[in-house]
Amino acid sequence: MSSVQLPIPAKLAPLFTATNKRYRCSHGGRGSAKTRTFALMTAVKAYQAMMNGESGVILCAREFMNSLEESSMEEIKQAIRSVPWLAANFDIGEKYIRTIDRSVSYVFAGLRHNLDSIKSKARILLCWVDEAETVSEVAWQKLDPTVREAGSEIWVTWNPEIDGSPTDKRFRKSQDDSIITVEMNYTDNPWFPEVLEIVRAKDQKNLDPATYAWVWEGAYLENSEKQVLAGKYRVAEFGDELWRQADRLFFGADFGFAKDPNTLIRSFIIGNTLHIEYEAYGEHTELDHMPKLYDTIPEVRNWPIKADSARPETISYLKRQGFKISSADKWQGSVEDGIAHLRGFDEIIIHPRCKNVAKEARLWSYKTDRVTGEVLPKLADGNEHCWDAIRYSLDGHIKRKTKGAIFF
Structure with a gap:
């Protein structure tokens, strides 16, 4: 397949087309379509690996994950089904997702309790960490060298909260040339739904400016003077x-x-x-x-x-x-x-x-x-x-x- 069209926001296109990048990251507020887009692109990555004759796993991780219901599985299933040519190349079951030839499978794990077991996984072609704001520095230090196959990548999505969190330091403030980071907010989502626009407008009216900026505009929420327990x-x-x-x-x-x-x-x-x-x-x-x-x-x-x-x-x-x-x-x-x-x-x-x-x-x-x-x-x-x-x-x-x- 030499050329295909994918339903992703224009602002995120350069993030996935940039070369020589190990870390592809996006942060921002609610309704930005970043999670949906990354879910879709993991499937594209799995498809490309299958077509190249590679085998391995797509690891989808979060800081805490006690069950598949708390994972990105459903988001990925919906993304695959939304693109007919992708859907035709995947076998989707109740508790699994894999390419049609079974060469590439998805694995879902929580970083807090499963880091040691992650090390024993089959070849990790890609690791996508969603809701990554709370991931600790220790977890990042252990995860990074675990994703070690030639050409493997780590993708990260998060809603910022603390200026200087481990995730923030590593992927937003770093000068590492192997990292590409794009901020995404609801204004960057060409498919921002009407139902969320109603919620956003209500929040803009009722929330204080700092909280509204955090929820919808990707701003930090740390040590705000209005927070009762700020810094405590x-x-x-x-x-x-x-x-x-x-x-x-x-x-x-x-x-x-x-x-x-x-x-x-x-x-x-x-x-x-x-x-x-x-x-x-x-x-x-x-x-x-x-x-x-x-x-x-x-x-x-x-x-x-x-x-x-x-x-x-x-x-x-x-x-x-x-x-x-x-x-x-x-x-x-x-x-x-x-x-x-x-x-x-x-x-x-x-x-x-x-x-x-x-x-x-x-x-x-x-x-x-x-x-x-x-x-x-x-x-x-x-x-x-x-x-x-x-x-x-x-x-x-x-x-x-x-x-x-x-x-x-």
């Missing part, structure tokens, strides 16, 4: 038995209303570091289903739980179900004092399995003046349900310091 937390694994070195476990619960979730968070303190290790996060959870939700967290029935005092009837019900639960104290300025206490830790470490805690840590913020952009001493609504639970769990440790209005 990180997401990292730690051992499941580490809590035994602590004096105690802390359990805190926030109760959902209407659209709000029910949350239960388990944490512990070693030195002056707060470790957050388990979360229960239930949306539209009926009262009689809450015990089952709580029981997903180990040790929950053995330790005291501090909860939102605004729901005494819920606390009473959970007590009757065998939980050692009571209301946390509140006072004028207790939210502000709780935030000061959280920021007083040397560090807050969030285990990766606490996805909602980590998400809220990033998004929990103060309001900004819509005209000047100044950060105001008033919390924005939303993205605090897990952190409310964490504050409640520290009842008795948080001291009354402030005077003035309650911040909500």
Whole structure:
């Protein structure tokens, strides 16, 4: 096949046609078509290898991947099926993708837990790392030499968050001539769908400028003055038995209303570091289903739980179900004092399995003046349900310091 047409954004065409490049990368905001395009081009790469008589694997990786449902498999399947001549050259099953002659197969893996097993894979012709913002430097150091076949390449796509993250340093700020990087945002996507345009316009109206720029325009979101926990937390694994070195476990619960979730968070303190290790996060959870939700967290029935005092009837019900639960104290300025206490830790470490805690840590913020952009001493609504639970769990440790209005 000497010449074909492929549905890829014009801005990305030079990235795939450039010669002598080992690393082909794209970063940017939501709706840019970068993931769809890279998924399609992995199939083109597999097809070319088959036609050249090569055999090996296309490795598709992410930092965390516990199942195929969390992988890029479906994206790649859709991309192949969208191009008839590609579809005719692939065998696609429920749990596999391979060329029609079986010479090239796809492998999906999480870098955090599968790096050592990746080394034993068959010839890696190409490795595509999607959602690469959180990939650690250690992972990059191990992965890079693993992709070692002649002519092999590493492709990287990510939505930037931290200026100076390992991925950012390696592929966006590097002067290495073997790297080509293109920024892609929704304005670069010629097929940007109407449904996303509705969402984007809504976000432009409702989000503060910094958050909007991060979501849609590929801007960094780090140490923003509006972030409540800016520079104070990180997401990292730690051992499941580490809590035994602590004096105690802390359990805190926030109760959902209407659209709000029910949350239960388990944490512990070693030195002056707060470790957050388990979360229960239930949306539209009926009262009689809450015990089952709580029981997903180990040790929950053995330790005291501090909860939102605004729901005494819920606390009473959970007590009757065998939980050692009571209301946390509140006072004028207790939210502000709780935030000061959280920021007083040397560090807050969030285990990766606490996805909602980590998400809220990033998004929990103060309001900004819509005209000047100044950060105001008033919390924005939303993205605090897990952190409310964490504050409640520290009842008795948080001291009354402030005077003035309650911040909500």
